[in-house]
Amino acid sequence: MSGVIVTNPPKASAKDVAQLSAYGTATVSEALGRTGSFGLGLRPVQQDVRIAGTAVTVLCWPGDNLMIHAAVEQCGEGDILVVTTTSPCTDGLFGELFATALEHRGVRGVVIDAGIRDTSELRQLGFPGWSAAVSPQGSVKATAGSVNVPVVIGGQIIRPGDAIVADDDGVVVVPREHTAEAVVACEAREAKEAAARYAFQEGQLGLDRYGLRETLVRLGVTYQTYEEYSANGQHHA
CATH class of the missing domain: 3.50.30.40 (Ribonuclease E inhibitor RraA/RraA-like)
Structure with missing residues (x-):
């Protein structure tokens, strides 16, 4: 070499x-x-x-x-x-x-x-x-x-x-x-993260700040109570 x-x-x-x-x-x-x-x-x-x-x-x-x-x-x-x-x-x-x-x-x-x-x-x-x-x-x-x-x-x-x-x-x-x-x-990016940091310190959720609730809906993710989830036979613990 x-x-x-x-x-x-x-x-x-x-x-x-x-x-x-x-x-x-x-x-x-x-x-x-x-x-x-x-x-x-x-x-x-x-x-x-x-x-x-x-x-x-x-x-x-x-x-x-x-x-x-x-x-x-x-x-x-x-x-x-x-x-x-x-x-x-x-x-x-x-x-x-x-x-x-x-x-x-x-x-x-x-x-x-x-x-x-x-x-x-x-x-x-x-x-x-x-x-x-x-x-x-x-x-x-x-x-x-x-x-x-x-x-x-x-x-x-x-x-x-x-x-x-x-x-x-x-x-x-x-x-x-x-x-x-x-x-x-x-x-x-630093400015964007600083704004997000302040929002999170004030209690805002990433789900809302980034519009992710709509993403969950689009992907078919659903919310169920514990009772509903258990009744559907998906809970085994």
């Missing part, structure tokens, strides 16, 4: 990324039409942390973190390291020493579709991570891969410079060309 290290790829607007950092992954994904989520495969190694940044992508061979070492040089202020492997891998390819080097360069966190280790040290360092596994298993540095090329995680294509948002719920990617419209959509 040969590889390539791409330097200075285009990046999402730093202003847009900063604005996206105010929104959770659920809001961003919903605002984008329920797209962009990396799915259930990646979980945070910490809690109550949200980051947003621009992707530096890494494609490694399983059990080999050579290209992460190469990627550190390509990372800068506001980036998020996004790592995957050519086939499934749970080895601990990323740990405290990488985090120390990346923190020095202003990197905001790591998203790795493989194993992560030194999780206690990462939390103490304040360097956020999302991974497919936690494992003490080490790695070699022997096989070529690539840096700053398109990669796929959880069915999502991530290109270098795309915006990444990550929090307790997971990870979402926003294509670098669409961050401005994503910010506008997030603002609109």
